Amino acid sequence: MSSFMKRISRRAIVQALIALPALSLFRNQPAVVDPDEIIEVNGWILRRSDLA
């Protein structure tokens, strides 16, 4: 066992494991796409939802 693991308690390890799912909150979120956003494609003025 490493000296690091010897210094932390089992309680702290369990708390860290419980908190792990929350880390996903800090990941880069994919941009929310607004289907009503007005965009210009090939000269057409469209709503984003018009695109396949």
Next chain:
Amino acid sequence: MIFDSYEAYKQAGFKPKACILGSGPAGTTIARKLGAAGIPVVVLEAGSREFSDESQDFYRGTTVGDYYFDLDITRLRFMGGSSNHWAGWCRVLDRQDFEPKAWAPDTGWPISRADIEPFLAEVRDILELPAFRPDVQVSDDIRWVQLIKSPAVRFAEKFADELDKSGNIAVVLNTYATELMGDGKRVTGAKLWSNGQDAGIFTADYFVTCTGGLENSRLLLWSNQRSNGGVVPNATALGRYWMEHPTFEGGNAILANYSEFQVDASNEAFFSPTPAAMERLQILNFGIRVIESPYPNVKRLIADLACTAPNMAEWMSAQLDQRLHCAAQLYVAWEQAPLASNQIELSRTDVDHAGVPRIELHWKKSPLERRTLLEGLKLFGATLAQKNLGRVRIDEWISNGGDYPNNEETAGHHHMGGTRMGTDVLKSVVDANCKVHGMDNLYVGGSSVFCTSGQCNPTTTITALACRLGEHLGKVIAV
């Protein structure tokens, strides 16, 4: 009374208080107002009752800059003037057209729309118009606007009998002033040309030039040159700030339901920007004309759209089964930025048969107008998409900054500016009453006094301003 020559007129012994040059919508309207007020007035009309090549030849000239129409076909030189070939489209300039715009230099009039509104009932009677309808806001950016397709009143046809019977109005055909003479305070006389020859000098207490949006500048430039500044003492702006309504096809639209567009009897609808959108985008006024396209165009457009937006194309295809009226061409006409460099000059090399220099017109469209065209179509497209009324495709040359095509309408044959109205003598020629700055007895009627062009056809506003000037002049002369 109508005379075919100045000689015949002289024999009648008529004693006018005012002389109006030109019998188009402005000249005829002012004459009728003065005649109705009991003021004797003579109208000098350069042409005869009918079109002739000989008369039109006086209008030849050249254009420097952007492509423009030949100057002898873009206006008419006979009784009734250019009302003889106008299309009859009617709308008054918008309220905001009269207001200064911080993003467009030299905009703003010394009068507001409220100053001509009292004359609109009279204008409706003259031009045979139905009631004016208020704009309808379609979105925050776009408003539906009424453009009346009137019977296109030919002023000579409509008013010839009335003028002939009038005891206060004398119309002299085949006669015009080659130049006005002045001493820097007053016009002292006019050199006349009648039936192809010098007809001597004519005097009247008041002169009103209503010879058209090109010819007013030409006459005053030449007169001023000959009189060493005695006709337009403050001539810095004379001939300058000339404007048109550039007009081009801007793209297409697929519309979900054409009947939602308040189309007129010709199946056309017109749209303009809201004042807020103009200010936000810092663009000028414009008018988009939506014209229904034949059915084959719909299929071609949807095939094009399918490559870009399959969902939309599929939905539109479904609509096609129920309703075929859903493709349109978009034409855009726009307000031109008033630029001093767009100007009427006198040719240094070419003169007409009477020895008056012909016009050299300097005319170019500006970058602000180019941005107005593109942003205007985008605004209209965004409104249709947001409201799910349809989708717009902007022509490639506009999106990509290409050259203006030279095979399209080009402009509206609307000649504005050159003797613009204002308070600054360095940037205007006439005051708010259409009186030439510094002159006691010289007035200008017609679209040459326009400070800005707005986006709509000018004849309605010309007629309203003429009613206003006629009423004002009647009071001045009666004193």
